[in-house]
Amino acid sequence: MDIIDLIKTRRSVRRFSQEKLDRNFLIELVDAARCAPATANVQALEYIIVDETKTCQHLFEALSWAGHVRPKRNPQPNQRPVAYIVVLIDTKIKKDAAVDAAAAIGNILLAAWGKGVGSCWLGAVDKIKILEILNIDEKYLVDSVIALGKPAETPVMEDAAEDTKYYLDDKDVLHVPKRPLKKILHLNKFGSK
Ligand SMILES: Cc1cc2nc3c(=O)[nH]c(=O)nc-3n(C[C@H](O)[C@H](O)[C@H](O)COP(=O)(O)O)c2cc1C
Known part of the structure; x- marks a missing residue:
């Protein structure tokens, strides 16, 4: 892989x-x-x-x-x-x-x-x-x-909305929310100012 x-x-x-x-x-x-x-x-x-x-x-x-x-x-x-x-x-x-x-x-x-x-x-x-x-x-x-x-x-990773707590769905699959790239990535400077 x-x-x-x-x-x-x-x-x-x-x-x-x-x-x-x-x-x-x-x-x-x-x-x-x-x-x-x-x-x-x-x-x-x-x-x-x-x-x-x-x-x-x-x-x-x-x-x-x-x-x-x-x-x-x-x-x-x-x-x-x-x-x-x-x-x-x-x-x-x-x-x-x-x-x-x-x-x-x-x-x-x-x-x-x-x-x-x-x-x-x-x-x-x-x-x-x-x-x-x-x-x-x-x-x-x-x-x-x-x-x-x-x-x-087979846990599933997904984009987090606000809550990052992992959870089980009704089929007992574990979901792991990760903060989306656009929320955490900054290019060359922080923020838009
Ligand atoms: C420092 C550290 C300690 C952790 N301790 C536990 C633990 O005691 N029990 C557990 O079930 N998971 C533990 N985890 C696993 C995290 O819950 C898991 O990494 C997180 O939910 C994200 O899921 P992922 O590893 O599938 O990305 C730990 C992870 C880290 C980095």
């Missing part, structure tokens, strides 16, 4: 087929994350791949899904992600590396979608619980969790 099409068609997915993902593919996603831009090239990020069923189940309990339509987009047991990548910040290297994490996560989401794998970036997670579940040293901060799996839903 053309890179622009890839970017435009990636949507957050919260219902997954139960087909397993290859471990090497997950490692490739982390390798893609590793290549992202980083402030001053200081690289404070580390990653945990979680793909064992038991650990996936445990980790799921620390996550929170689709606040605007809660609880309708909480994945049911047969719709849950089959793998996760947990993104960690080594605070001894850099205290606040959230921007770097975002750049790395962008790579993960697009690299996954490029192979037809859906993802959801999860920031509203119980970070303390995740430190415990995955036995993570206290010097690390959990930045985000990326849920992964083959999509079992």
